[in-house]
Amino acid sequence: MAIMYALKSSDNEIFEVEQKVIEQSETIKKMIEDGAATGEIPLQVSSKTLAKVLEWCKQRQHKTVENENDDNKGKRKKERDEDDDIKEWENKFSDELKADKDVLFDLLLASNYLDLPALLSFLCQLVADMVAGKMPEEIRRMFNIENDFTPEEEKAITAEHGWAFQP
Amino acid sequence: MDMTSVLPMECVSHIISFTSPRDACRLLAVSPAISSAANSDAVWEKLLPCDYQEILSDSAFSSSLLTSLSKKELYFHLCHNPVLINNGTVSFKLEKESGKKIFMIGARALSIVWGDDPRYWIWISLPESRFPEVAKLKIVWWFDVKGRIETNMLSSKTTYAAYLVFKLAEYSHGFERRPVELGVYIEGRDNQERQRPLLDPLENVQSLAQDRGDGWVEIEMGEFFNENGNDGTLVCSVFEINGHSKHGIIIQGIELRPKSSQ
Numbered sequence: 001m002a003i004m005y006a007l008k009s010s011d012n013e014i015f016e017v018e019q020k021v022i023e024q025s026e027t028i029k030k031m032i033e034d035g036a037a038t039g040e041i042p043l044q045v046s047s048k049t050l051a052k053v054l055e056w057c058k059q060r061q062h063k064t065v066e067n068e069n070d071d072n073k074g075k076r077k078k079e080r081d082e083d084d085d086i087k088e089w090e091n092k093f094s095d096e097l098k099a100d101k102d103v104l105f106d107l108l109l110a111s112n113y114l115d116l117p118a119l120l121s122f123l124c125q126l127v128a129d130m131v132a133g134k135m136p137e138e139i140r141r142m143f144n145i146e147n148d149f150t151p152e153e154e155k156a157i158t159a160e161h162g163w164a165f166q167p
Numbered sequence: 168m169d170m171t172s173v174l175p176m177e178c179v180s181h182i183i184s185f186t187s188p189r190d191a192c193r194l195l196a197v198s199p200a201i202s203s204a205a206n207s208d209a210v211w212e213k214l215l216p217c218d219y220q221e222i223l224s225d226s227a228f229s230s231s232l233l234t235s236l237s238k239k240e241l242y243f244h245l246c247h248n249p250v251l252i253n254n255g256t257v258s259f260k261l262e263k264e265s266g267k268k269i270f271m272i273g274a275r276a277l278s279i280v281w282g283d284d285p286r287y288w289i290w291i292s293l294p295e296s297r298f299p300e301v302a303k304l305k306i307v308w309w310f311d312v313k314g315r316i317e318t319n320m321l322s323s324k325t326t327y328a329a330y331l332v333f334k335l336a337e338y339s340h341g342f343e344r345r346p347v348e349l350g351v352y353i354e355g356r357d358n359q360e361r362q363r364p365l366l367d368p369l370e371n372v373q374s375l376a377q378d379r380g381d382g383w384v385e386i387e388m389g390e391f392f393n394e395n396g397n398d399g400t401l402v403c404s405v406f407e408i409n410g411h412s413k414h415g416i417i418i419q420g421i422e423l424r425p426k427s428s429q
Contacts (some may be wrong), residue, residue: 105173112178120181128185136196143170145198157196163263164192 005032007054008040013047017054021061026115044094044113049106056119094126101143135165171303172198179204184213188242188266209310211238214266216322217246221353222259222268226252240264249297258297260423265377267322269424271332273298277421280311295382296419303336306414310407314421315354319396326392326426329403330385332419335367339415342367347407351389354400362389366416390426 003019005028013104023029031041043050097104104123111119131139136154147154158165171179183191191214194205204210215238216222223233228250236244242261249258249271256276260269274290279302281287282400287307290300304310314329321327329351335342346363364375364386376384388403403421407413 035269074411101170105170108174108178108182112175121185124185128190131186131194132190134190134193136193139194139197145171147198147202149196149199149202153199154196157202161192161195164189165196 001096006040007050008042009047009050010044011047013050014040014053015047015050017057018061021054021057024057024060024116024118028114038076045110046106049103051111052103052107053114053119055118056093056122057116059086059093059162090122097123097126098130135167171198171204176200176204177209180207180209183207184210187264188214189264206237206239208238211242215242215245215267216266217262222252223250226250226259227255230363251297255299258359258420265322265425267325267425268320269422270316270320271297271422272316273300273420274302274418275300276314277302278313278315278419279418280309280323281307292415293382293419298419301420302418302419304414304416306412308408308410308412310405310413312405312418313401314403316403316423317396318353318391318393318398318401321393321396321401321423322425323393323395326390327423328403328426329388330422330424331388331403331405332379332383332385332422333366334383334417334419336415336417339367341411341413342369342416343369345407345409345411345413347405349386350402350404350406351391352402352404353391353398354402357402359389362387385422388421 004016005019007015007017007022007028009015019032025033028041045053099105104127108120108123108127110116113124123140130142134142136147137143149157174182178353179201183194183201186194191205193203197205232244233241243259243263245259246263247260249260251257252259253276256273257331258271258273261267262269275298279288282302285305287305289303289305291303293301312331331349342365344365346365347365349362350357350359352359365372366376366386368374376386379385388405391401403422403423
């Protein structure tokens with residue numbers, strides 16, 4: 001039987017999760033090792049975001065277990081199919097986050113707090129890809145960022161790095 | 168929701184370190200908070216090549232300059248000021264748009280047949296050269312110059328082109344009608360197709376050489392896609408041995424830079 005842990009979100013929802021899945025979080029792994037994780041583990045993460053975190057962790061767990069069970073025969077083709085499946089899953093995951101930036105930022109915070117380096121890198125790359133090739137005004141619009149530069153300050157920056165602002 | 172009010176600064180820096188140098192510069196102008204994240208050492212340390220410290224340790228690059236510059240200042244310094252490495256025989260700089268590595272193998276680091284015999288080649292200093300010495304051809308029949316570089320020095324997942332950087336002295340001869348053979352290939356796997364351009368075509372023939380704007384011209388020798396630097400030694404070769412004498416070419420070196428850049 002797999003060992004289960006109960007995670008409690010900041011809005012008091014309980015998530016029952018296998019130890020192997022949740023141990024990807026260095027923060028929780030440490031809590032378990034220190035014996036601090038008895039009963040429910042309270043987390044400063046909303047239920048909506050925690051569900052997303054666990055969706056990610058389960059997908060990753062699934063991937064590692066399948067790789068361990070593989071023998072070499074037929075592995076290449078299987079890997080290729082799996083890579084396609086994972087790509088497809090990741091694309092869907094990304095699209096949902098791009099459509100809801102509040103969840104995206106919450107998830108970034110949670111991956112930072114729970115110490116999930118793979119998820120953090122994935123999300124950083126996602127945001128980096130979103131701003132790639134965009135002009136400052138488009139980036140402000142995309143993320144609702146207030147421009148509190150004075151026009152002179154902004155002009156000085158674009159003048160200093162003129163090459164980067166050419167379309 | 169404003170991302171800078173939600174995310175801690177180190178998280179914003181972490182995100183920006185996943186962008187490109189061009190995007191990081193555009194982010195400088197988005198807002199003061201994002202600007203300060205985009206200026207941070209954490210961002211530019213990652214936009215610099217991962218082996219930049221190792222490369223600079225092989226140079227005369229001032230260690231006080233290295234410590235006094237911010238990582239962003241260092242990045243742009245290396246874009247604009249080639250650093251001499253390998254005992255002053257190879258130059259290293261960065262491509263501004265991408266942070267990819269650009270090397271020029273100076274004449275002293277090239278294998279030049281007869282290059283150490285002053286009857287055929289002489290070594291001179293020119294103010295417009297970044298290297299202390301360049302090679303000037305007195306006369307040869309066997310014109311054979313090769314540059315070698317380890318592919319693990321080059322940026323990965325990048326198509327590089329090699330360029331012969333040269334000029335012709337006033338009384339040069341032998342390059343007007345006889346094409347030279349230019350090739351870029353992995354050592355031991357020399358089956359690449361060669362290009363055969365004229366280095367000094369007559370007036371009515373289109374020249375493939377380009378003015379570099381620094382007192383030198385260059386001609387593309389060929390290209391090479393560097394996947395991950397596991398291919399061994401890359402050879403860039405210039406060759407002409409068809410029995411006619413040649414003289415008057417001055418070679419600064421062979422430059423390797425990402426294909427799309429100037």
